[in-house]
Amino acid sequence: MDLRHLRYFVAVAEEENIGRAAARLHISQPPLTRQIQQLEEELGVTLFIRTPRGMELTQAGELFLEEARNIRSLVEQATERTQRADQGKLGRLDVAIFGSAILDAIPKLLLAFRNHHPDVKVVLHTMTKAEQIEALRQRRISVGFNRMLTPLEDIGVQQVAIEDLLLAIHADHPLARQPSIRFADLQDHPMVLFPTGARPSFIDRVIGLCSESGFQPQISQEVGDAVTGVALVAGGFGVCLVPESATTLQFPSVVYLPLTDTPPNFHVDLSCIYRKNDQSPILAAFLETVEEYKKTSPGSRR
Amino acid sequence: MDLRHLRYFVAVAEEENIGRAAARLHISQPPLTRQIQQLEEELGVTLFIRTPRGMELTQAGELFLEEARNIRSLVEQATERTQRADQGKLGRLDVAIFGSAILDAIPKLLLAFRNHHPDVKVVLHTMTKAEQIEALRQRRISVGFNRMLTPLEDIGVQQVAIEDLLLAIHADHPLARQPSIRFADLQDHPMVLFPTGARPSFIDRVIGLCSESGFQPQISQEVGDAVTGVALVAGGFGVCLVPESATTLQFPSVVYLPLTDTPPNFHVDLSCIYRKNDQSPILAAFLETVEEYKKTSPGSRR
DNA sequence: TTCGATCATACCCAGAAGGTATTGGTGAGG
DNA sequence: CCTCACCAATACCTTCTGGGTATGATCGAA
Numbered sequence: 001m002d003l004r005h006l007r008y009f010v011a012v013a014e015e016e017n018i019g020r021a022a023a024r025l026h027i028s029q030p031p032l033t034r035q036i037q038q039l040e041e042e043l044g045v046t047l048f049i050r051t052p053r054g055m056e057l058t059q060a061g062e063l064f065l066e067e068a069r070n071i072r073s074l075v076e077q078a079t080e081r082t083q084r085a086d087q088g089k090l091g092r093l094d095v096a097i098f099g100s101a102i103l104d105a106i107p108k109l110l111l112a113f114r115n116h117h118p119d120v121k122v123v124l125h126t127m128t129k130a131e132q133i134e135a136l137r138q139r140r141i142s143v144g145f146n147r148m149l150t151p152l153e154d155i156g157v158q159q160v161a162i163e164d165l166l167l168a169i170h171a172d173h174p175l176a177r178q179p180s181i182r183f184a185d186l187q188d189h190p191m192v193l194f195p196t197g198a199r200p201s202f203i204d205r206v207i208g209l210c211s212e213s214g215f216q217p218q219i220s221q222e223v224g225d226a227v228t229g230v231a232l233v234a235g236g237f238g239v240c241l242v243p244e245s246a247t248t249l250q251f252p253s254v255v256y257l258p259l260t261d262t263p264p265n266f267h268v269d270l271s272c273i274y275r276k277n278d279q280s281p282i283l284a285a286f287l288e289t290v291e292e293y294k295k296t297s298p299g300s301r302r
Numbered sequence: 303m304d305l306r307h308l309r310y311f312v313a314v315a316e317e318e319n320i321g322r323a324a325a326r327l328h329i330s331q332p333p334l335t336r337q338i339q340q341l342e343e344e345l346g347v348t349l350f351i352r353t354p355r356g357m358e359l360t361q362a363g364e365l366f367l368e369e370a371r372n373i374r375s376l377v378e379q380a381t382e383r384t385q386r387a388d389q390g391k392l393g394r395l396d397v398a399i400f401g402s403a404i405l406d407a408i409p410k411l412l413l414a415f416r417n418h419h420p421d422v423k424v425v426l427h428t429m430t431k432a433e434q435i436e437a438l439r440q441r442r443i444s445v446g447f448n449r450m451l452t453p454l455e456d457i458g459v460q461q462v463a464i465e466d467l468l469l470a471i472h473a474d475h476p477l478a479r480q481p482s483i484r485f486a487d488l489q490d491h492p493m494v495l496f497p498t499g500a501r502p503s504f505i506d507r508v509i510g511l512c513s514e515s516g517f518q519p520q521i522s523q524e525v526g527d528a529v530t531g532v533a534l535v536a537g538g539f540g541v542c543l544v545p546e547s548a549t550t551l552q553f554p555s556v557v558y559l560p561l562t563d564t565p566p567n568f569h570v571d572l573s574c575i576y577r578k579n580d581q582s583p584i585l586a587a588f589l590e591t592v593e594e595y596k597k598t599s600p601g602s603r604r
Numbered sequence: 605t606t607c608g609a610t611c612a613t614a615c616c617c618a619g620a621a622g623g624t625a626t627t628g629g630t631g632a633g634g
Numbered sequence: 635c636c637t638c639a640c641c642a643a644t645a646c647c648t649t650c651t652g653g654g655t656a657t658g659a660t661c662g663a664a
């Protein structure tokens with residue numbers, strides 16, 4: 001059986017007349033007769049009763065008509081959906097994020113992507129940097145978000161944003177009384193650092209910036225992510241350098257202050273990583289959305 | 303696109319290798335390559351990425367694989383269901399019954415048919431004799447049950463059962479005290495007759511039997527069906543001749559008694575009617591069940 | 605570098621789909 | 635009652651396409 005048989009059968013069933021059906025199908029009558037005969041023979045079922053006035057469906061034919069229409073519409077849907085999938089408009093994208101990256105940029109990015117590709121199901125996974133790279137290689141995810149990423153042989157990097165660093169500090173802290181805080185003044189104050197885990201990370205960036213300013217930070221506590229870090233600041237464990245997107249975390253007793261006399265390039269990046277050889281149209285569409293986001297959100301990059 | 307394309311595509315997708323897939327399909331490799339290329343071209347979508355180790359599905363290909371499997375299984379189901387419909391094992395049978403025919407034979411018959419053809423949906427309609435014939439001609443029903451039917455040009459009749467006639471009589475009625483009741487003794491007692499409506503009917507049979515015995519019945523009341531008739535007997539309106547299947551109606555004050563000295567052929571038939579030119583396998587199966595029923599229920603015919 | 609595995613291409617053949625002409629059967633109208 | 639119109643079926647031819655064989659191109663492993 002062929003899809004052609006179904007197309008022909010539906011035409012004959014609807015016209016109840018082989019000649020008219022043949023005209024509608026742009027073929028002549030005899031081949032159509034033969035195709036219908038073939039179909040009946042293959043099924044072993046009489047689908048039509050031939051009358052001098054035309055073709056009339058049997059009960060089995062009625063049923064087969066329903067089925068044939070179903071199949072034809074399913075075929076149509078299949079091609080259409082496949083084409084949409086090919087254009088990256090249908091499917092699934094597995095995205096890894098890190099502990100506190102749910103702030104600011106990423107939600108906006110995902111929202112923008114959703115708007116352009118409403119039928120792509122975005123699945124979020126929380127992973128550390130090392131887990132992300134492993135999951136990328138195992139194809140469990142297609143995109144990972146993180147900071148301080150370096151390109152690898154098989155892993156591409158695309159920058160999403162560059163953020164200023166701010167100081168999260170307790171409102172009652174002595175430094176918080178000053179009109180402005182010089183970066184080097186942090187030397188004498190215990191500091192909360194994050195994240196623990198795979199190096200190099202944001203921790204190394206902070207320590208590097210301190211040493212550029214000529215001091216070693218007093219480490220009060222190392223924690224897993226920015227959320228925990230700011231929570232410890234609220235609990236009086238010290239101060240904490242955070243990316244500006246952390247300001248979406250509002251604690252009653254924590255204020256975010258800019259720093260002066262900072263070393264050059266007092267920023268931290270947010271980037272995404274992906275398999276370089278990933279041909280997926282969905283990934284291409286996603287990276288395009290990232291590019292678009294960078295252009296339309298100049299406030300979050302320097 | 304063809305069902306062949308789908309079959310080939312699924313094979314290649316499953317084997318991830320054109321050569322092996324070709325072997326599985328019992329064709330050589332080059333035609334298979336070409337068919338896959340055709341499919342991709344027609345869809346305008348790259349379904350596979352060719353690697354030196356074989357064929358790997360793209361994301362769009364993964365989706366199309368699901369769809370292709372769906373379609374193929376639907377095609378399989380369609381042929382199977384159509385064949386079952388052709389054998390009268392799947393479909394719908396519209397059956398008309400008359401007022402009180404729901405007694406005895408018809409439920410048993412329908413039950414037997416259900417057992418042999420569980421996927422045929424039997425739909426019951428209550429209709430008078432005239433309505434049944436009109437509905438048959440308009441193809442709204444396929445079978446009708448009634449009594450006293452005569453074959454017509456386009457309508458076939460098949461007898462289902464022949465029932466004895468009994469007298470429904472109030473337990474306190476004077477005649478009910480006698481050891482046996484002679485039919486002619488009904489002459490002096492008012493009688494409830496049914497059904498009203500299209501003639502000839504059961505009414506005419508009863509009147510005919512009376513005149514064969516040499517009397518005219520005293521008509522107490524004409525009612526629509528046996529159920530109402532027996533109810534009036536219970537209410538003291540008189541006696542009522544009923545087919546023996548009416549004994550399934552048990553009223554506390556009504557008894558059913560046989561009659562003696564009856565004219566010959568003191569019976570009434572129950573038959574079904576159908577379109578003579580109806581080729582439906584379901585009807586054929588139903589009439590066969592009727593035939594079977596007559597053989598296995600000798601008690602209900604004489 | 606060579607060999608083996610894999611997919612792609614070139615070319616041929618056979619079978620099947622489609623076309624034209626005609627037959628057979630049935631019902632409406634003169 | 636006959637004829638014509640209409641419809642499906644058949645016969646036969648043509649064309650197209652799916653499948654076969656032989657071969658090429660590419661890449662990875664030995």
